[in-house]
Each structure stands twice: as structure tokens, then as C-alpha cells.
Amino acid sequence: MAIQVSMTVNGRQASAEIDPRTLLVQFLRENLSLTGTHVGCDTSQCGACTVIVNGNAVKSCSALAAQFQGAEVTTIEGIAGADGSLHPMQAAFKECHGLQCGFCTPGMIMCALDLVRRHPNASEHEVREQLKGNMCRCTGYHNIVKAVQVGAANMQGA
Incomplete structure (x- = not known):
């Protein structure tokens, strides 16, 4: 039995008839073709699936899409400028070499945006603590923290 789900994703209305067991990450990737949100572990351990829902970071692989009826969802695809310019956090990851293979990067960036919203001047220790739920298999995290x-x-200066 399918259910209707409707939410705003990256500033656009999105609706679909889905199986009630559809995870938010599946809805984003399979129904909306927003494949920047990655599935890494399917257990909410790695953070690759992190998106922003109503202003807060959410691991979309452990939440049902139906839970977010009427919500405002932002994925990695929704943070760049309308002209395609990188968001200041995306630009910083590029500038500081905060990525290697890039698989964890969308989740790291979305988690970082939530962190900066709550702690705009976070110390290195606070950044490391807040990113604990996001795993990277390539780096030692030093460049990610930077x-x-x-x-x-850059966000404060923008």
C-alpha cells in the first residue's frame, strides 16, 4: 500500500507516492535523482547520508521519508549558488584539501553546516567532537577540520 509524501527539497516542492518503508535517502536518490546524498553503511554510523531537515542535520539512511511530510530538506545539491558557485563551506573543502575520494564529503559538509549554525566559532576540538558521527576512510581528518x-x-564574511 503506497502513501503520498510531500516536502520541500532544495527550495522546490517534491511529492511522490512511495512505499511507507521508504527511507529519506531512498526518496532523495531514487525518486528525486539527488544522488549527492550517499549511502555508506545503511546503519547511520558513517554520516555519508547527512542532509539538513528543518535546519538540523539528519542521517537520512535511518529515517523514513514519511516522517518528513511537509519538511524543508536541503541536500548537498541545494547549497551551491544559483549561478553554480560553490557554497563557502564547499569552497573551503576544496581549498583546504578536505577530501580525497569524495564519498564522505557531502555528509561532512552538511554536518559542518549544522555545526557552524550552532557553533559559528568552533574550536578544533569542538569540530572534531561534532564530526565524530561522520567517517572518512581516506584522510586523517586534519584537513577536514581545517x-x-x-x-x-568564510560564511561569517559572506
Whole structure:
């Protein structure tokens, strides 16, 4: 039995008839073709699926799409400028080499945006603590932490 779900995704209304067991990450990737939100572990351990829902970071692989009826959802595809320019946090990840393979990067950036909203001047220790739920298999996190701090500073200057 299908259900109707409707939400705003990246500023646009999105609706679909889905199986009630459809996860938010599946809805985004399969129904809306927003494949920047990655599925890494399917258990909410890695953070690759992190999106912003009503202003807060959410691991979309562990939440049903139906839970977000009427919500405002922002994915990695929704943060760049309308002209295609990078968001200051995306630019910082590029500038600071805060990525290697890039698989974890969308989730890291979305988590970083939530972190900066709550703690705009986070220390290195605070950034490391807040990113604990996001795993990267390529880096030692040093450049990711630096990127978050540079991105936060750039967001304040934007």
C-alpha cells in the first residue's frame, strides 16, 4: 500500500507516492535523482547520508521519508549558488584539501553546516567532537577540520 509524501527539497516542492518503508535517502536518490546524498553503511554510523531537515542535520539512511511530510530538506545539491558557485563551506573543502575520494564529503559538509549554525566559532576540538558521527576512510581528518573552520570564517564574511 503506497502513501503520498510531500516536502520541500532544495527550495522546490517534491511529492511522490512511495512505499511507507521508504527511507529519506531512498526518496532523495531514487525518486528525486539527488544522488549527492550517499549511502555508506545503511546503519547511520558513517554520516555519508547527512542532509539538513528543518535546519538540523539528519542521517537520512535511518529515517523514513514519511516522517518528513511537509519538511524543508536541503541536500548537498541545494547549497551551491544559483549561478553554480560553490557554497563557502564547499569552497573551503576544496581549498583546504578536505577530501580525497569524495564519498564522505557531502555528509561532512552538511554536518559542518549544522555545526557552524550552532557553533559559528568552533574550536578544533569542538569540530572534531561534532564530526565524530561522520567517517572518512581516506584522510586523517586534519584537513577536514581545517576546512570546517575556514568555511565557518568564510560564511561569517559572506
